[in-house]
Amino acid sequence: QVTLKESGPVLVKPTETLTLTCTVSGFSLSNARMGVSWIRQPPGKALEWLAHIFSNDEKSYSTSLKSRLTISKDTSKSQVVLTMTNMDPVDTATYYCARTGTTYYYYYMDVWGKGTTVTVSS
């Protein structure tokens, strides 16, 4: 059974750096053409794609947040880490990680974690 679980702080202060960890099970981060994406959702708002990383270490970021985001993986620990610098109250959201797979070059997020809620406040 494939599962993903997000972990990290519930509360961060403005200007601090947020570090979130996605721990996966049921698949390997070294599986060909497979990766993990991060997505967030502010309260009452739409989904926002943040970043992804694949087994070949290919990475991509949201254009608007690129300067603040770093994604990395530790295959031996089955973990993907997302860091976001200079946090602001507008970054308050539920943060999800999701397995990203492919079929004939069609990418999709087929298994999601339950999400972790992060509040940015002093």
Place this chain on the structure above:
Amino acid sequence: DIQMTQSPSSLSASVGDRVTITCRASQSISSYLNWYQQKPGKAPKLLIYAASSLQSGVPSRFSGSGSGTDFTLTISSLQPEDFATYYCQQSYSTPRVFGPGTKVDIK
């Protein structure tokens, strides 16, 4: 970046109704389009990928169509468990932008 729009932003429907949601991309994305369903307080669920391929385990009343810039998600006979918000997402290029969502609620 490719921009995604959806219409309507919300709709009210009854059980048994046929429901159609439209998604439009700002440029051609071929068939690189996914649909997700999200219920309140829950993570999104993949319904359809590659514009029309039904994800395993998803009921056949859900279907997707379209290519290029215009896509539709159709629910042939709305069931009580289908009241949710639906998002499209392009997977043609990065960043993999989502649409703003369409909320389907009970009439």
